[in-house]
Amino acid sequence: MTTTYAALLRGINVGGKKKLPMAELRQLMEGLGYEGVRTHLQSGQAVFATGHGDEASLAAELTQAIEKRFGFSVDVIVRDHAYLKAVAEACPFPAAELEPKQLHVTYFSAPVDAQRFAEIDREAYLPEEFRLGDRELYLYVPEGLGRSKLAEHLAKPRINKGVIATTRNWNTVLKLVELTA
Structure with missing residues (x-):
């Protein structure tokens, strides 16, 4: 198959x-x-x-x-x-209402330790937000990824120790679903 x-x-x-x-x-x-x-x-x-x-x-x-x-x-x-389709469908943010540059998905090579993310002071990064899935993280950054303090913090190795992570914007997330269909 x-x-x-x-x-x-x-x-x-x-x-x-x-x-x-x-x-x-x-x-x-x-x-x-x-x-x-x-x-x-x-x-x-x-x-x-x-x-x-x-x-x-x-x-x-x-x-x-x-x-x-x-x-x-x-x-x-x-x-x-x-998997790619399930990730797009499970988006916890109102994707249709946001600009694609405001919404990203970070794909992880393996499940991540949720405890490491629970320790992040989410209030300190508002209005930026994230939601953690099993092998993915949804990231809402109103000013875009390049200006995001939250994205910078999440990229630190102590957050994702030993796990490969790569981030794609929402347009690419949807395009990959389409291309693999």
Whole structure:
């Protein structure tokens, strides 16, 4: 049985570092036997189908292949369509009423320790807010991610120790649902 996935690559093509041309990424993924490979934007989203592996093994396979081919390490999270759709549908914020730059989802490579997030003084960051899911975090930032003190705090390693995290804006969240359908 073939499943459609999205691969979320963290920190590529940002500020001239870790340049990874999407055409070359597509070729690499096709070389791994993935089918229907497509990329979205230049910031590290690829959609593909395969009948082997699971999210974790596919992420590891892709991480190793990128390092071998391009000479640098890239964190990769792989999620299937059902998960991506469930994340979009479970959004605790009124997504339809917000600008896409105000709403983001951070995808985690594994479930996170909710206690680490419970210790955050949420009042100190208002009107910014977040809601934690199992392997995702919804982030509302009225002034955008670049100006967010809450996003800066959440990015600290002590919050997500040992877990890969990568954030996408709401437009990209919805596009990945569409592309994996």
